[in-house]
Amino acid sequence: MRASGNPDNHAQSAPVYLVGAGPGDPELLTRKAERLIRSCDALVYDYLVATEILDWAPEHAERICVGKRAGFHSLDQETIQDVLVELSRSGKTTVRLKGGDPFVFGRGGEEVARLREENIPYEVVPAITAGIAAAARAEIPLTHRSYNSSVAFITGHQDPLKEETGVDWANYAKLGTTLCLYMAMGRLSKIRDKLIAGGLPADTPCSVVQWATTPREKILYSTLQFLAEDAEKEEMSSPAVVIVGRTATKP
Ligand code: SAH
Secondary structure, eight states: OBOOSOGGGGTTOOOEEEEEOBSSOGGGSOHHHHHHHHTOSEEEEOTTSOHHHHTTSOTTOEEEEOOOBTTBOSSOHHHHHHHHHHHHHTTOOEEEEESBOTTSSSOHHHHHHHHHHTTOOEEEEOOOOHHHHHHHHTTOOSSBTTTBSOEEEEESOSOTTOSSOOOOHHHHHHHTOEEEEESOGGGHHHHHHHHHHTTOOTTOEEEEEESTTSTTOEEEEEEGGGHHHHHHHTTOOSSEEEEESTTOSOO
């Protein structure tokens, strides 16, 4: 538990836990995450979190859904942070439950910065991120002694409000790194073009894993050149992770 600043400043502030809810399957949460959810007074969660997990919270716990999906935010980031501060100040032990890991494309950094600023005690509880879960389900080793020695988690959609992402795709095309793309479903043909233009072979294996570890899971195997068309044909949609690399082949 991080208790920054003068302890008197947060004498009345209850702790806020930034907890990763993992990719979907409730059995994939950490024991710590489950313990904190079961004992919280307030649960602030994103829409991707399974209801079974939300049901662990005690009956008296306040439940607040703060939305978040591509192109749609039910509460803006600043307001979410205000909610966390208010709950803590009202003495409620709060779990801020985020899909996957709080620090992988989760804006956990911004929430922690605000809590630190407000001298609120907090702790970050890590979890299985979607990229790791997707690879496990599709049986794709993200690293492999013979083929690649690194893996990159990349957003295809850095800011939903921005047209272009700031990702240097040509650079990634040259690294021989396994690419794990989050929030990329609306941009597959653009990303494909940029990776191929950057020198990544068109026949590089790819996989799309939708709703990994949930009952709605669906897995597609393709190659870079056919990725966008195959994903459309198979009606693959968000939330999905796209894995690009030598090992992304059908087992
Ligand atoms: N913090 C989360 C990522 C949030 S960004 C994490 O660590 O996993 C949201 C994106 O995560 C989605 O657009 C999708 O790319 C990915 N995602 C989340 N859950 C997923 C799941 N069950 N299956 C596949 N992709 C998922």
